């Protein structure tokens with residue numbers, strides 16, 4: 047028997063749909079690099095806001111992105127994006143970034159910049175001897191890794207998702223971000239054909255991860 051194949055798991059879904067919690071557990075369970083692409087969009091948004099560059103100023107956005115030096119370091123099992131050697135701070139989860147991230151994430155320039163960086167996480171996972179990676183976001187199964195071994199799409203009722211954020215003590219414009227993320231022209235949030243759709247509204251985290259694990263384990267050698 048040869049070495050186990052490198053596996054890629056894509057998890058997409060709206061804000062607070064349970065992507066982060068479930069993908070972290072899968073990363074532990076299957077020895078995978080965990081990649082939260084939302085944190086990448088947040089980090090870039092924070093940087094652009096700090097430089098006071100509006101999403102409407104395309105030439106300034108292009109120039110700023112060209113200047114940013116991206117790298118990755120491990121934080122436990124998770125890939126952490128560095129910009130100019132700096133990790134993101136807690137501010138990327140704050141209200142200011144929540145309010146603006148979908149506007150920057152809709153820009154093709156931002157998405158193209160992140161496309162190569164996100165695909166490059168395969169090399170990071172291999173370099174650190176992970177068995178594969180689990181990447182969460184909005185367009186992972188549709189655009190970044192359409193050929194992923196496993197593609198999941200998580201749904202949950204917006205009221206339930208707003209409640210989850212409140213329980214975490216966080217304010218978030220869940221419904222508004224979903225509206226913007228689903229209606230943008232470039233790589234909108236949608237469930238790609240062939241992905242496994244899970245409605246987590248009435249499921250516990252254990253149940254969601256249980257469904258995913260059963261599906262994955264059944265197909266692994």
Ligand code: DC
Pocket residue numbers: 060061062083084085087088147148151152182183184185186223224227
């Ligand atoms: O997963 P999150 O809520 O932290 O993501 C923050 C924002 O980043 C989300 O509102 C839209 C954007 N995003 C995206 O457009 N594509 C991804 N693959 C991940 C996030």
